[in-house]
Amino acid sequence: MKIYSNDNYEHMSICAADILCEAIRPNCVLGLATGSTPVGMYSELIRRYEAGKLDFRNVTTVNLDEYVGLRPSNEQSYRHFMNEHLFDRINIDKERTFVPDGSSDPELECKKYNDLLSSLTIDVQVLGIGHNGHIGFNEPSDEFSKLTHAVRLSPSTIKANSRFFASPSDVPISAITMGIGQIFAAKRILLLVSGKEKAEIVERALFGPITPKVPASVLQLHGDLVVVGDEAALSRI
Ligand code: F6R
Numbered sequence: 001m002k003i004y005s006n007d008n009y010e011h012m013s014i015c016a017a018d019i020l021c022e023a024i025r026p027n028c029v030l031g032l033a034t035g036s037t038p039v040g041m042y043s044e045l046i047r048r049y050e051a052g053k054l055d056f057r058n059v060t061t062v063n064l065d066e067y068v069g070l071r072p073s074n075e076q077s078y079r080h081f082m083n084e085h086l087f088d089r090i091n092i093d094k095e096r097t098f099v100p101d102g103s104s105d106p107e108l109e110c111k112k113y114n115d116l117l118s119s120l121t122i123d124v125q126v127l128g129i130g131h132n133g134h135i136g137f138n139e140p141s142d143e144f145s146k147l148t149h150a151v152r153l154s155p156s157t158i159k160a161n162s163r164f165f166a167s168p169s170d171v172p173i174s175a176i177t178m179g180i181g182q183i184f185a186a187k188r189i190l191l192l193v194s195g196k197e198k199a200e201i202v203e204r205a206l207f208g209p210i211t212p213k214v215p216a217s218v219l220q221l222h223g224d225l226v227v228v229g230d231e232a233a234l235s236r237i
Pocket of ligand 1: 032036037127129134137
């Protein structure tokens, strides 16, 4: 495991963009995440694209997850988030950007996503981490999931994500997420962590027991795990 500690969020976003850019070349496959943590890195990628330093023409992306019940056009959907924070602002072919469709039948959508993921190899998978150690929407559980599946969100995740909705009761209660096995199959994992409130879970995930009760702890076993954080999130390690 490599850990890059940066003095603030801006510097960690630049550091994360540097690492992701190593993989950006024609026909690469990037695994992407939503949430607050990667937003600064996406802004940095846009800045480099606008400066003529990056070309996304033949890049494919696969996102980790999506809320069940939200149409891609819904402002709270992860498809909308990705369009707004990255895809609409770079020269990527939208046909090559994949986010599960939350408005489709979840079972069919999971099957479709599993077929897609089995047809490609992710070069770098970007991850954030939930306060309960979730990655994607793989919540603490009795076993590590292998494939894309529908999950019921935990109360703590609903609470944390309610900041993006008018009220907690508007947060969808379930989601479709890539399985831990599919995340783990990426050649490289780029885990982004920011903020003091993540310090405890970051310590448990990276140095505590490997257990599905802390889904991110499985990343300790990955052969190419790169952690990029700010000092606050890394303060306990
Ligand atoms: C998002 C995702 C989640 C987030 C996690 C952290 O696609 O899969 O696992 O990465 O909830 O979210 P933030 O970055 O908002 O703290």
